[in-house]
Amino acid sequence: MSAKIVVFGASGYTGRLAVSSLLARGEQPVLAGRSENSLRPLAEPHGLQYLTADVSEPATVRALVEPGDVLLSTVGPFNRYGYAAAAAAADAGAHYLDSTGEVDFVQRVQQEFTARAADSGTTMVPAFGYDYVPGTLAGALAAKAAGTPGGHLRIGYFALGSLRRGISGGTRATLAEALARPTSVYAGGSLRSRRMGSETYKFKVQNQARRAFLAMGTEVFFLPDSYPGLSSVEVYNGWFPGLSRVAGPLTRAAAALERLPGGRKAVAKFASMGGAPGGGPDEQERSRSGSYAVANLSDSRGYTVVEVHVQGPNVYTLTGELLAEAAVALRDGRAVSAGVQGPVGAFGLDGLTALCARAGLRVI
Incomplete structure (x- = not known):
């Protein structure tokens, strides 16, 4: 089975933008979140799979991904609700990225998961949106x-x-x-x-x-x-x-x-x-x-x-586009380094420049 992209928080504002950007690229992401009633109307018109998971029950979040999958999390504020998704990816040996703008959460992910992600050969890229x-x-x-x-x-x-x-x-x-x-x-x-x-x-x-x-x-x-x-x-x-x-x-x-x-x-x-x-x-x-x-x-x-x-483009439009591009790049094996990485460390400067251009971010 090929690796899948799972959008956790798919019914939230940023999650919907990321899903829309993935669909525009011909992708079929798996939608995940707390409420089946919120996920079903988003998934069914596009024939997408959807799964329920709640950060208060970490095992349900861990069940979303398998080794080699990509977990894209938009569930915030991340200091309160984001840890379960990052831990789930590290436990599963899945790639990970999120939309956080909270730098102390990024530091926590760095401190706790760098070695585990490096050992499993996976790449975790927090804060991969307009921030930063x-x-x-x-x-x-x-x-x-x-x-x-x-x-x-x-x-x-x-x-x-x-x-x-x-x-x-x-x-x-x-x-x-x-x-x-x-x-x-x-x-x-x-x-x-x-x-x-x-x-x-x-x-x-x-x-x-x-x-x-x-x-x-x-x-x-x-x-x-x-x-x-x-x-x-x-x-x-x-x-x-x-x-x-x-x-x-x-x-x-x-x-x-x-x-x-x-x-x-x-x-x-x-x-x-x-x-x-x-x-x-x-x-x-x-x-x-x-x-x-x-x-x-x-x-x-x-x-x-x-x-x-x-x-x-607009900061939120750009975030959705960046998350979609990065998720596809991680799924397709285009990361250049394992572990918890920043954008350059994850994709290299040339790779990041090309990825950003596809997302609509251009160098003047």
Whole structure:
């Protein structure tokens, strides 16, 4: 029997996008999730198999995959609900990828499953969506183009068009989790903790200067492994330029609020305000915005050595496309390394560049 692609969380917002992208490629994924009533109407029109599984019963998640299969998980927030899928893939000897934007979850997957995945010859690629593939691609291309040791790499994420009503519930939940937590930067050969929003940086986006604030990103974990000459790696978010001016005080206040009784719920409620209905923006809303990332590599004096820009479709559309492309690549044996890997480690820079191009992400 040929290896199968299983989409766990198929009836959720990101899961539906990934399934749609797989179907557009002629694939027949297996749909999985908690509710048969939610899965059946998605599966039957396309003649797809569907299976029920619940993270509260890890054995049901483990039963979804066999050795050589691909488990694509969109079940989040991942710090609460994502562990069962990653553990199931590691136990089964299956490939794995997910849509998380939670960097501490990625670190947990790294710590717990790297050796097991390497021993079984499988590849696990967490956070393979808009968070954080575009920045990884741009950063890797910049590091390769520089061609010399050293360099301070700053990666900025931006949206083209309006995201005012175009942010999903999952993104807002991730924001709520992150507001009061420190983020990581790579500097001096190791990871260092910084307060989210404590610094800002101006990037050039379509010939205009746009400010972004220090944010979380898996680039700080994976790019130094692929390009050990990098002196530092930092990730910035510039979705809302006005927010960059107040990000520092906002995250400081969120951290203080979270320490109070009921503070965590208050932060989560604030982050959920104004989200897109139905779990996330529909196709029409997504068509109004695009994704953009910039990698700026400077020398020790602060002069730009290399700058790489990448542009793609809406952040959620791009995530669905990236997940579908990566799932097919893993299933077809196109990974270049086993273990828990970042995008470059998993597919190589040439392979990642080609994969991203097929997903609609192009280098400018």
